[in-house]
């Protein structure tokens with residue numbers, strides 16, 4: 584059962600507009616989050632009071648509420664289960680406190696009021712990774728020049744907005760007096776300005792410091808991908824929060840392996856005698872060298888698939904394969920003796936191509952590779 588709006592504000596049903604406003608003002612000051620930090624109960628009361636005031640201060644809504652109770656706002660148009668958010672509530676303040684920022688209205692908040700959290704700027708850096716680092720993941724120590732709050736900088740409440748972070752402007756329009764709250768131009772919404780700062784600090788009380796930031800890079804990252812290291816960008820002045828460090832991944836070319844998604848390709852060249860007689864060869868993988876066997880009679884274009892020897896999926900779903908492409912190297916020049924040998928083999932039945940169904944055509948292999 585939802586609490587009665589009049590009960591929440593501690594007033595009777597016949598309360599006048601002025602009484603409603605006064606009651607809400609009292610509640611808002613008492614339960615304001617700045618006065619009750621980390622107090623969930625106070626925050627709840629603060630929100631409930633705001634919701635009650637939102638309805639009772641509006642003649643039309645009040646009339647509906649008086650007639651139908653909470654049902655009047657059910658099924659859309661009401662506040663549902665979520666109630667009002669803090670921004671709604673604070674935007675209501677310009678109205679309830681009559682724009683009297685600093686004139687007494689907000690003094691009860693100890694200089695608090697509606698402050699915008701100022702965030703420091705983000706920093707961007709690029710980090711080069713070898714294919715092995717991409718495949719195995721790596722922790723990189725990166726030197727970053729970031730702005731930090733200079734020790735010795737002190738802040739004071741902004742005079743323009745009295746710490747509210749916003750200023751209210753009243754303009755006369757044909758619809759009556761309009762109040763608009765805008766971000767304070769002096770403190771950019773922070774509510775604070777610099778009081779004292781050391782000589783080496785900039786206008787915002789910040790100075791550049793070189794720091795080593797450790798960045799954990801997961802296996803499977805892709806060239807161009809951006810990782811975020813929270814709060815390792817530039818500090819914000821005063822009580823703001825630091826920006827983030829954005830790390831762009833740049834993948835270096837590998838001398839023998841080519842990446843394609845999570846799969847890797849390796850071009851292997853086999854001499855004619857090795858292709859005919861069979862052999863074994865050492866090849867590069869991202870986890871070190873591996874020796875693989877080449878069967879006698881291997882055909883050029885054959886693809887050997889080494890399962891799981893590719894790049895781990897960034898999403899954590901398994902690993903790609905390493906595809907070894909066999910290229911039989913045909914000699915371009917021969918000695919007289921060798922030439923005679925091949926001449927004599929021209930009519931030999933062993934040298935006549937007899938492709939088997941297992942010797943897939945190039946196109947079928949390509950199809951197979953991507954399946």
Ligand SMILES: [Zn+2]
Pocket residue numbers: 741742743744745746747748749767768769770771772773774775
């Ligand atoms: Zn200000």
